[in-house]
Amino acid sequence: MEDFNSMISDCNLNDIDFFEGTFTWNRANLWQRLDRFLFNNEWIADFPMTNVEYLNRTLSDHSPILLNVNNINHSVSYAFKFQNMWMHHVEFTNVINTNWSAPIYPDNNITDMIRLWAKLSRFK
Template identity: 35%
Template sequence: MRGLFWNIRGLNRLGRVPALTSKIRDNHVDFVGVMETKNECFTPGFLRSLTGNIPFNWCHQPARGSAGGILLGVNSDLFVFTVGEILQFSLSAMVMDKKTGFNWKLVVVYGSPYEDGKQYFIDELHYVMGKWSGPIIIGGDFNLVRFATDKNNLIINHRWADAFNEWISRWGLLELDPSNKLYTWTNNQENVVLARIHRIFITTDWEAAFPMARVKALERPPSDHNPLLVDSGDNIFFGKKKFRFEKWWLQRDSFREVIQKAWSAPCTQTASIDT
């Protein structure tokens, strides 16, 4: 399974539709989230043109004037699709794999680029995570950075970086880092600024189903934002996987009780050193 997240900076601008269509086709994309469409509505014919002969179900968040707008689509041959919520900064859908019955939530975000909107965006991120306790993948243009190294000039707003990292920690999210690129946006100016503002996060139960999931950044022209391509790896995985301790477990009130119960339980396995 493959998915694409891209801030395209206006689908009606020259070269945008062919670029999106080719990325969907060439990368065999099964779901797609497009930010900054700058469109209030889409015709069925236009949406069909994006995926050729591959049937997709679509939903969208209308642009506000000439700004914003999110488009989300999934391959209807592979998935049962239900629109979740259309909010100020995000668009979500419930997705069920027709072959395995695996249910998960897909969330596409476009965070506020303005200072006075960032707290509202952070609040919405918490709201979205609190609405569903199952597997989630959430990606897009957050317009936030986590660390000073996420910008080439190292200048960041620590208030929003801390709030962003607190959201990640609060919900125990794992980030799928691009394997081939540090920065995902450029201002295309002589005094160049590079930043990593596009991200993809997953919950631990989504990772448990797709332990080989990985992300890479694609070439950005004609936009100044790099698309992110996520590949789930092998088919859905329901077997045993290597144990990994998660720091966020320490924040759970039940953590100590769970550990004590696990340690006091009888062990029925034989260590290899004893055989």
């Protein structure tokens, strides 16, 4: 597991958060989130509206995963709208910290206001 986690880190892969459900596998009283999608920064930059949804299990002990790729027109600028409800979500601080510390695509060496703009754009 440590090797796999190291590979994820070394390859700068990100696990996009999910909309519904938290567990993808269960057996008896054991529930785990085993299955997930991993994305690189280029994917996230090109398809920022991508999201993952875990569907209800049927016959398998794994939940199917639905990847929604919502391609938006990059020439259109959308206003940022923050909803206070997210501040009460248990993972809010972790999502902010993970996003803020992630490398900037495509050049993590950018500095100053361009770096700030890139990070804020990713938050949006």
